[in-house]
Amino acid sequence: MDAVPESGPGARLVTITDGQAGQRIDNFLTRHLKGVPRSLIYRILRKGEVRVNKGRIRPDYRLQVGDQVRVPPVRTASAEQRRIPDGVVQRLADALLYEDAAVLALDKPAGLAVHGGSGLAFGIIEALRQARPELAFLELAHRLDRDTSGCLLLAKSRPVLLALQDQSRTGQMDKRYLALAAGAWPAGLSRVSAPLRKNSLAGGERMVVVAKDGRAAVTGFRVLQRFAAATLVEARLETGRTHQIRVHAAHAGHPLAGDGKYGDADLNRRLRKLGLTRLFLHAQALGFRHPDSGEEMLLSTPLPRELQAVLDRLESA
Numbered sequence: 001m002d003a004v005p006e007s008g009p010g011a012r013l014v015t016i017t018d019g020q021a022g023q024r025i026d027n028f029l030t031r032h033l034k035g036v037p038r039s040l041i042y043r044i045l046r047k048g049e050v051r052v053n054k055g056r057i058r059p060d061y062r063l064q065v066g067d068q069v070r071v072p073p074v075r076t077a078s079a080e081q082r083r084i085p086d087g088v089v090q091r092l093a094d095a096l097l098y099e100d101a102a103v104l105a106l107d108k109p110a111g112l113a114v115h116g117g118s119g120l121a122f123g124i125i126e127a128l129r130q131a132r133p134e135l136a137f138l139e140l141a142h143r144l145d146r147d148t149s150g151c152l153l154l155a156k157s158r159p160v161l162l163a164l165q166d167q168s169r170t171g172q173m174d175k176r177y178l179a180l181a182a183g184a185w186p187a188g189l190s191r192v193s194a195p196l197r198k199n200s201l202a203g204g205e206r207m208v209v210v211a212k213d214g215r216a217a218v219t220g221f222r223v224l225q226r227f228a229a230a231t232l233v234e235a236r237l238e239t240g241r242t243h244q245i246r247v248h249a250a251h252a253g254h255p256l257a258g259d260g261k262y263g264d265a266d267l268n269r270r271l272r273k274l275g276l277t278r279l280f281l282h283a284q285a286l287g288f289r290h291p292d293s294g295e296e297m298l299l300s301t302p303l304p305r306e307l308q309a310v311l312d313r314l315e316s317a
Contacts, residue, residue, distance in 0.1 A: 010073030016063045019158055025052065026059040027139070029071070030115075036074050037116055044072060084127040088112070092127055097151065097299055102160045102292045104128075104138070107301040108152040110278050114143050128154070137161075142168050142175075142240065147258075149307075150177070150283025151299050155291075163291035168240055174287030175237040177245055178224070178303060180280035180310070181254040182264045185223050185231035192248040193218045196241045207261065208243040210251050217241045219248045227314040229267065230257055234284075245281060256281055257310075274313040275306065282307060 020028065029041045029050065041059075048056045051070040052063070063069070091112075097105040108114070108124065115123035129138055141153040141164040155161035167173040197214030199207045218238035225232040231254070235245045243262070249255055250262040257263070257271050257280040268276075285300040303311070 012071045014069045014071055016065055016067040016069060018065055021063055021065045021067075022162055023063055023158075024059065025050065025057055025061045025063060025069070028063060028069070032071060033074050040074065044074065084122050084130045088122075088127050089131045092124060093131065097301060098297075102156055102290065103141070103164075104154045104156065105286070105299050106152045106154075108144055108149055108283070110147055110149040110304065113146040114140055114152065124152070125154075141165060142173070144283055145243065145246075145279070145281070147279035148177075148281045148283060149304050150301055151286035152283070153286060153288070153299070160291045164288060167288055171238055172289065174285070174298075175240070175283065176285040177235040177237075178282045178284045178307075179233050179235050179245060179249065180257040180307075181231050181233050181249050182257060182267045183230065183254050184226065185221065185233055185252075185254050187223065189221060189252060191218065191220050192252050194248060194251050196244060196247055198242060206242075208241070208247045210247065215239075215241060217244050217248065219245055221249075221252075225311070227311075228317065229270065230314065232311065246279075271310065274310055274317075276310045278306070280307055280310070 014032070026038070026041055026045065029045075030036075030038060033041065044050055045057070045059050049072040050057070052061065052067050054068070054070075091109060092106060095107045095109060097107050099105070106124070113123040115125045125138070125140055129135070132138065135156060137155075137157050139155050139161050141155050141161060144150065144152055153164065155164055164173070194210045194217060195212060195214035196208050196217045197211040199209050216239060220236040220238060222234045222236075223231055224234055235249075237244060246256050246259055246262050250259075255263040258268055258276050259279050260268070282303055284303070285298060287296065287298045289295070290297050302308075
């Protein structure tokens with residue numbers, strides 16, 4: 001990557017190469033400005049301190065070959081400030097599901113964000129980069145909400161990342177979740193198709209709503225087990241929008257158990273007495289075509305013990 005000084009003290013001009021093209025500008029800056037929290041990266045984007053071809057851009061702008069990116073001087077945190085707690089690093093090492101020369105997969109623990117920012121000092125990607133410094137490239141192939149557990153896939157090279165993202169974008173990646181939905185899920189409701197739009201509330205909280213002008217979103221649902229006040233369902237993503245399963249379940253009138261944002265407060269209180277202290281949403285299986293070998297891969301992981309314990313108590317209640 002060639003970088004030369006531009007007007008302004010410390011600013012640099014970076015010319016985008018073939019290997020860098022296609023990625024979002026916010027992700028490019030996260031890698032280029034190592035140690036800088038994503039909250040600061042979004043701030044300098046909003047303020048127009050980062051320019052592409054001398055113009056302001058949105059955080060989701062995808063870089064193209066030959067783009068001229070102005071990278072402003074940004075003070076990074078000290079190595080000590082950036083250090084990830086050893087306990088978190090070990091927790092992720094214990095969560096390893098699969099690894100080869102191209103990909104790495106984890107059974108993501110609930111409660112850990114996939115990346116830092118928005119008040120979080122670090123996320124899974126930062127912790128893994130610290131734990132595996134020998135990997136020159138490591139990026140999330142997709143994302144899971146902070147409170148969601150289960151299969152999380154990462155790429156070890158840019159070509160592998162682009163291939164996996166293309167599979168995800170075109171519906172070739174099979175993503176299946178286990179979720180506990182409020183009430184009796186209708187036997188005939190096997191598919192929810194409702195466009196979704198991100199909203200930001202006055203307090204800064206991000207919400208996703210069903211809206212005609214939103215992005216197309218489709219989730220398949222299958223009943224697995226019925227309980228007195230809830231239903232265990234398998235949810236299959238046909239698209240991959242933020243909070244998609246949670247919002248579609250709530251839109252259908254059966255919000256997910258433990259969901260503090262879109263859920264049923266009364267049900268959540270009752271299930272808390274049965275030990276449910278988190279969102280009941282688990283990425284149980286992930287199918288994809290291996291970018292190098294072409295082999296059809298299927299990764300899976302069982303329900304975490306704390307979620308299985310809730311089902312056991314519901315069954316015996």
